[in-house]
Amino acid sequence: MASEASPPQCRLYRDIEPNQLPIVYSSTYNIGFLGLEKLHPFDSGKWGRIFTMLCQDGMIASSRDIVEPLEPTEDELLKVHEKSYIDSLRWSVNVARVTEVPIVAMLPNFIIQRKVLRPLRYQTGGTILAAKLALDRGWAINIGGGFHHCSRSEGGGFCAYADITLAIHYLFEHVPTMGSAMIVDLDAHQGNGHERDFVDDKRVYILDAYNAGIYPMDFPARRAIRRSVELRHETSDDEYLRLVERHVESALNEFRPDVIVYNAGTDILIGDPLGRLAITAEGIVQRDEIVFKAARSREKPVPIVMVTSGGYQKKTARVIADSILNLWTKKLISGLELDGSSSL
Numbered sequence: 001m002a003s004e005a006s007p008p009q010c011r012l013y014r015d016i017e018p019n020q021l022p023i024v025y026s027s028t029y030n031i032g033f034l035g036l037e038k039l040h041p042f043d044s045g046k047w048g049r050i051f052t053m054l055c056q057d058g059m060i061a062s063s064r065d066i067v068e069p070l071e072p073t074e075d076e077l078l079k080v081h082e083k084s085y086i087d088s089l090r091w092s093v094n095v096a097r098v099t100e101v102p103i104v105a106m107l108p109n110f111i112i113q114r115k116v117l118r119p120l121r122y123q124t125g126g127t128i129l130a131a132k133l134a135l136d137r138g139w140a141i142n143i144g145g146g147f148h149h150c151s152r153s154e155g156g157g158f159c160a161y162a163d164i165t166l167a168i169h170y171l172f173e174h175v176p177t178m179g180s181a182m183i184v185d186l187d188a189h190q191g192n193g194h195e196r197d198f199v200d201d202k203r204v205y206i207l208d209a210y211n212a213g214i215y216p217m218d219f220p221a222r223r224a225i226r227r228s229v230e231l232r233h234e235t236s237d238d239e240y241l242r243l244v245e246r247h248v249e250s251a252l253n254e255f256r257p258d259v260i261v262y263n264a265g266t267d268i269l270i271g272d273p274l275g276r277l278a279i280t281a282e283g284i285v286q287r288d289e290i291v292f293k294a295a296r297s298r299e300k301p302v303p304i305v306m307v308t309s310g311g312y313q314k315k316t317a318r319v320i321a322d323s324i325l326n327l328w329t330k331k332l333i334s335g336l337e338l339d340g341s342s343s344l
């Protein structure tokens with residue numbers, strides 16, 4: 001909780017220049033080595049491709065238009081994580097379990113730290129920074145992050161750091177006006193990491209819409225969900241979008257958060273071997289629009305930070321870039337006007 005005295009500055013927060021967009025990305029996000037992408041149903045260069053597409057499509061001219069995050073130190077991770085968990089990542093066999101890539105167990109840990117964990121740490125720093133920028137600008141997008149299966153004491157499902165928990169913890173710690181947060185988790189999987197972390201924390205409201213018939217089926221963690229939307233295999237656009245619209249609206253009528261963390265996983269996309277839902281690319285674009293509209297067009301808009309989470313088919317990067325461009329075209333996200341106020 002914030003104290004009466006001015007809270008200490010967070011090293012991971014960086015100021016944003018008026019000409020920059022609150023989009024957070026670093027080329028260090030991308031994991032590329034030893035053909036990892038061939039061993040996992042996983043496009044490990046997804047984040048870089050999204051950034052390139054946003055440049056090609058004219059929303060961003062260069063990396064100077066966006067904000068680069070910093071890598072969290074071990075001490076910064078330990079603000080949330082248990083030391084025994086962070087120490088466990090020094091053993092490649094444990095990282096192999098978290099990332100679900102067996103060959104990782106065979107490699108020296110210094111390589112794993114540099115090639116796998118460092119990119120994930122940068123993405124974690126990205127979520128922490130983006131959450132703060134959302135308060136400054138009304139919205140922010142981390143092109144990576146969304147490791148919603150990782151809790152303070154355990155990783156899994158390719159999630160090695162609890163970036164959502166960390167981002168919310170840092171806001172509570174460093175922003176005196178921050179009293180509550182809502183997590184809207186629309187990845188295909190149940191977000192059991194942040195759920196375990198916030199299970200008894202009334203300041204955090206969790207809406208989770210997930211395929212109830214797939215990993216992780218974490219029943220104890222479900223206690224933390226204030227609004228649960230359980231989906232069946234092959235749920236399609238019409239039903240899904242109706243549910244999202246109704247429940248996001250109801251959640252915001254029920255609970256008034258100071259920030260929304262939107263976990264916008266795209267493994268709901270039709271054909272995803274893990275998500276097993278049947279949402280089209282257009283459906284995902286509409287879903288993100290519904291969530292941003294609900295947050296941004298309220299009488300008193302709620303700051304929203306989006307993270308990209310799961311969804312690693314080759315076509316996923318295009319879907320996410322299209323969705324961000326749609327939000328931009330519809331003016332649900334925008335830069336600063338010349339008078340210095342947000343244009344929404």
Ligand SMILES: [Zn+2]
Binds near residue numbers: 188189267310311
């Ligand atoms: Zn997922």
